[in-house]
Amino acid sequence: MRFSSFFARTITLGLFTSTTASAARTFPRTTFLGGLPRAVAYRSMPLPFIGSLFSSAPSRNMSYPLQKSDDEWRAVLSPEQFRVIREKGTEAPYTGEYDKHSPSSGVYTCGACEAPLYKAGHKFKSGCGWPAFFDAVPGAVTRHTDRTFGMERTEIVCSNCGGHLGHVFKGEGYPTPTDERHCVNSVSIKFNKDDPTQ
Ligand SMILES: [Zn+2]
Numbered sequence: 001m002r003f004s005s006f007f008a009r010t011i012t013l014g015l016f017t018s019t020t021a022s023a024a025r026t027f028p029r030t031t032f033l034g035g036l037p038r039a040v041a042y043r044s045m046p047l048p049f050i051g052s053l054f055s056s057a058p059s060r061n062m063s064y065p066l067q068k069s070d071d072e073w074r075a076v077l078s079p080e081q082f083r084v085i086r087e088k089g090t091e092a093p094y095t096g097e098y099d100k101h102s103p104s105s106g107v108y109t110c111g112a113c114e115a116p117l118y119k120a121g122h123k124f125k126s127g128c129g130w131p132a133f134f135d136a137v138p139g140a141v142t143r144h145t146d147r148t149f150g151m152e153r154t155e156i157v158c159s160n161c162g163g164h165l166g167h168v169f170k171g172e173g174y175p176t177p178t179d180e181r182h183c184v185n186s187v188s189i190k191f192n193k194d195d196p197t198q
Contacts, residue, residue, distance in 0.1 A: 062162060064158075064159065064160060064161055064162040065160050065161075066113050066160050066161040066162075068161070070086065073085075073086050073112065076112070077111075077112060078187075080187055081111055081112070081187050081188075084164060084185045084187050084188055085111060085112050085163040085164050085185075085187070085188050086112075086163065086164070087164075088155070088164040089164075089185075090166075090185060091130070091185045091186060091187055093128070093129025093130060094129040095186075096130060096131060096185060096186025096187065097186045097187075098131040098186040098189065098191060099129060099130060099131055099186060101123075101131065101191065102123065102125070103120045103123075103191065103193065104120060105120050105121075105193070105195065106119075106120045106191055106192055106193040106194065106195055107119050107120065107137075107191075107192050107194075107195040107196065108120075108123075108131075108133075108184075108189040108190065108191055108192075109189065109190050109191075109192055110158040110160065110161060110163055110165075110188070110189065110190075111163070111187055111188045111189050111190050112158065112161050112163040112188075113158060113160050113161040113163065114190065115140060115158055115159070115160040115161070116137050116140060116192075116195070116196055117136055117137055117140045117141060117158065117165070117189060118133045118135075118136050118137065118140075118182070118184070118189070119137065119195065120195075122134055122135045122136065122182075124174065124176055126174060126181055126183075128181070128183060130166065130183050130184060130185060130186070131183075131184045131185075131186055131189070132174075132181045132182065132183055132184070133181075133182040133184060134174070134176035134177060134178045134179075134180055134181065134182070135177070135178055135180070135182075136156075136182060139159060140158070140159055140160075141156050141157070141158070141159060141165065141182070142156070142157050142158075142159045142162075143155065143156055143168065144156075144157065146167065153167045153169075154167055154168045154169075155167055156168050156182055156184070158188075163188060164185075164188065165182070165184045165185065165188045165189070166182065166183045166184040166185050166188065167183050168180055168181065168182045168183070169181045169183060
């Protein structure tokens with residue numbers, strides 16, 4: 001299911017319809033709201049709760065060539081990698097291994113499945129606190145609209161395993177060929193000095 005349709009259905013069921021047997025089956029978390037008007041109840045909830053409504057991360061439900069269960073991913077990823085890559089978390093800015101990493105050659109592969117994602121030549125200094133790339137290996141990165149937390153952003157994931165990389169921003173004025181910034185978590189990628197795409 002695409003995220004946009006999931007979001008639309010959630011809003012429809014959660015905010016604008018009365019509780020029906022069908023809605024309760026589909027969306028049981030609404031039941032504890034009791035007598036509160038639903039729209040008021042949702043507006044007053046803190047972001048972490050709203051975020052938890054989307055815990056079945058939409059891109060997990062899409063088909064990617066490499067499929068693993070959460071338990072299988074936990075067996076091969078560190079807890080921080082699992083939080084960021086599989087649960088769409090974000091590492092703290094200016095802390096990542098590759099934030100200030102500027103190799104002249106090599107490739108950054110997916111931190112989960114090792115698919116080549118970005119070449120060293122795609123990386124640029126953005127000063128944003130996370131590794132920034134102006135382009136990716138063709139077809140290696142898939143974009144989704146991310147409407148969590150009241151914003152509309154473009155999420156980027158690994159096209160092979162669906163692992164969360166970060167977000168892409170356009171039109172910020174960086175002097176790069178694309179004027180795009182792929183803002184990527186360091187734990188979502190691994191640097192390989194040998195470029196297997198060449
Ligand atoms: Zn991957």
